[in-house]
Amino acid sequence: MDAGLINKYFPEITSQQQEQFNQLSELYNYWNQQINVISRKDMDSLYERHVLHSLGIAKVMSFLPGEHVLDVGTGGGFPGVPLAILYPETDFHLVDSIGKKIKVVSEVASAAGLKNLKATHSRAEQIPGKFDFVVSRAVTQLKDFYPWVKGKFNKDSKNTLPNGILYLKGGDLKQEIAESGLAVQQYFLKNYFEEEFFETKQVIYVKI
Numbered sequence: 001m002d003a004g005l006i007n008k009y010f011p012e013i014t015s016q017q018q019e020q021f022n023q024l025s026e027l028y029n030y031w032n033q034q035i036n037v038i039s040r041k042d043m044d045s046l047y048e049r050h051v052l053h054s055l056g057i058a059k060v061m062s063f064l065p066g067e068h069v070l071d072v073g074t075g076g077g078f079p080g081v082p083l084a085i086l087y088p089e090t091d092f093h094l095v096d097s098i099g100k101k102i103k104v105v106s107e108v109a110s111a112a113g114l115k116n117l118k119a120t121h122s123r124a125e126q127i128p129g130k131f132d133f134v135v136s137r138a139v140t141q142l143k144d145f146y147p148w149v150k151g152k153f154n155k156d157s158k159n160t161l162p163n164g165i166l167y168l169k170g171g172d173l174k175q176e177i178a179e180s181g182l183a184v185q186q187y188f189l190k191n192y193f194e195e196e197f198f199e200t201k202q203v204i205y206v207k208i
């Protein structure tokens with residue numbers, strides 16, 4: 001399995017980035033056998049369901065050099081690892097409350113030579129510091145998620161999109177969004193990616 005699908009949607013990536021994306025298949029195959037972070041079914045669609053899905057955020061906006069991004073509940077490294085490959089000059093801090101998942105992330109990042117990625121075993125609420133963006137996928141409902149991170153943002157925005165949360169979600173989100181009481185912007189990934197998997201997938205943006 002190689003990362004041709006990534007090239008299809010991100011043709012401007014360098015040969016080094018292409019190589020790093022290519023490496024992910026072997027690295028996750030190896031580490032997933034030691035510590036299960038990706039379901040076996042999903043391993044067959046690693047590039048579509050995990051790597052490209054994570055990069056959906058990059059179709060909505062681009063991170064700038066020097067920006068700081070927190071990935072809350074990263075699990076095996078999604079969306080943080082693919083984003084750190086795509087934006088080598090942006091700092092990514094990936095956190096998860098389960099230590100063995102962070103072990104996988106650290107090993108994958110180190111083997112792929114990602115110098116802009118730090119992985120920490122911690123609950124998100126306990127992470128100190130300020131960030132420009134928070135990214136996440138499949139962790140919890142927006143109404144519970146927002147209080148964990150709302151105090152963690154730099155005040156000054158340098159990006160075209162003001163600092164905030166970029167959350168990957170799927171399905172009908174009307175009720176979840178209403179219950180959160182937040183003003184959100186929804187970006188539909190089917191507008192960027194033609195694979196059926198993305199039919200209901202969205203990036204939910206919450207400005208801070």
Ligand SMILES: C[S@@+](CC[C@H](N)C(=O)[O-])C[C@H]1O[C@@H](n2cnc3c(N)ncnc32)[C@H](O)[C@@H]1O
Nearest residue numbers: 073074075078096097098122123124137138139
């Ligand atoms: C369903 S997994 C999703 C993992 C990854 N984001 C992905 O999409 O593949 C949810 C992850 O969130 C982590 N998690 C849940 N609550 C958390 C918290 N308060 N702080 C940090 N991690 C948390 C769990 O340990 C788990 O690894």
